[in-house]
Amino acid sequence: MGETLKNTAVLILEDGSKFYGKSIGIYGISSGEIVFNTSMTGYQEIITDPSYKNQIITFTCPHIGNIGINKNDEESSSIHLKGIILKNLSPISSNYRSEKTLLEYLQEKNIITITNIDTRKLTKKIRKHGSQKGCIVCLKNIPKFKNYKEILKYKKLKFSNIIPIKKLKENILNQKNINFHKKYNKKINEKFLKIKKKHIVVYDFGIKKNIINILIQKKCKLTIVSKNIKYKEILKLSPDGIFLSNGPGDPRNFKNSIKSVKKLLPYNIPTFGICLGHQILALANKAKIIKMKFGHHGGNHPVQNTKTKKIIITSQNHNFVIDKKTLPKNIKITYSSLFDNTIQGIKIKNKPMFSFQGHPEASPGPHDASFLFNYFIKLIIKK
Missing domain, CATH: 3.40.50.880 (Class I glutamine amidotransferase (GATase) domain)
Incomplete structure (x- = not known):
């Protein structure tokens, strides 16, 4: 089933805004451009879409993962995005095609994910002020970062928009x-x-x-x-x-x-x-x-x-x-x-x-x- 959601995590935006939540048990820091996706389903295809390289996806649908994961619905063999932001991650899946839960899949692919945050508030901010970069921080002991730039100095984060x-x-x-x-x-x-x-x-x-x-x-x-x-x-x-x-x-x-x-x-x-x-x-x-x-x-x-x-x-x-x-x-x-x-x-x-x-x-x-x-x-x- 995978590790339960018990680890503290924080999302810090370019403008200094902070959103505290939970990690899925994958530790690390990931930075990228934050975009929101309004789809009600199809999360597996979205996550595996190469076009999301170096972006962090916010799902506006408040409950993600209820139909699980299966290999046939992958749009590529790799996940190119930098992270995922969710309101609620379903701990179970109920679909005859499901091979594993979304939680198990994200942990297996080592994808940094923050849950239990106000995705509605985050989406409204992006709609009003436009796209901006952000960092998801999932560490056992999170330093008291003052802003986004401080995180970048803490850990050098580089990315390219070209897939090798x-x-x-x-x-x-x-x-x-x-x-x-x-x-x-x-x-x-x-x-x-x-x-x-x-x-x-x-x-x-x-x-x-x-x-x-x-x-x-x-x-x-x-x-x-x-x-x-x-x-x-x-x-x-x-x-x-x-x-x-x-x-x-x-x-x-x-x-x-x-x-x-x-x-x-x-x-x-x-x-x-x-x-x-x-x-x-x-x-x-x-x-x-x-x-x-x-x-x-x-x-x-x-x-x-x-x-x-x-x-x-x-x-x-x-x-x-x-x-x-x-x-x-x-x-x-x-x-x-x-x-x-x-x-x-x-x-x-x-x-x-x-x-x-x-x-x-x-x-x-x-x-x-x-x-x-x-x-x-x-x-x-x-x-």
Whole structure:
């Protein structure tokens, strides 16, 4: 069952605010950007999403863990986030698919977690003042830290928003329809490339497992490539389509990827971007990106088609967005958020290229936007 919640812990924000609670028995100090997620369920998929690298997740749902954990629902083989903030952690799980409790899982993965704090108060603070960094301190004897900077001096905390290639490879299941480019230290299987299936080159910035599953279900064969691959290497692979995956961090830092995608534009290869990939496609077309006040994180975000006015409910996880003021003439807005009117989808005019800010693979749900994968396949077939 795991160790009971008996250890004192404290969360200290950049502005000096302190929230006292309990740890789950994992000792240490962890620092990262705090974001809140409004999903009512799907906590396992959220925790294992690579896009949360170096962030600390606050779950607004007050009771987490009641359906347990199972291996099939992991979105990657590693947990990239820096910590978890909860109101109440369920000590038991009651679901026929459950293999272990959330408490056991977090202890097994050595994830620093603070519980029994006022997550409503914390969420309201972030909404009002915007995102900020914070530290979770779980020690047997917690020093009387005066502020956030004092913790950083106490223990040097460094982080990068880029996931190493080794970790990216670990995220991806070993399936027959997946091949790795040589940049992943694996040679291209020439027989693989001759298979008569739609061949998709996938830029892996921190891809979720369910995206891969869906593309394979659509009868695609995938060649996974690194973020730093040059466009000529892409062309040598003769792809039927290009996929730009989700991932963590500021898209403006992916300079090599942006340059590569920009060089590929004249070749009119059908291209689909999700989340970070959506932003990189925009940057490659000379749009600009801005950071949001507190981002979108949750499974209840309404998005509207700008042409048909049809509304879909989407899963979201991003802190950056395309700046409407800098939108070039060759980019058409296809979807907008009904929460704050931010850009949620774009299409490159006169090119078979489009992208979506939300997560149409929807793991966890909803699945309203899953049709975008079919649209991508239709573009490839038409091409």
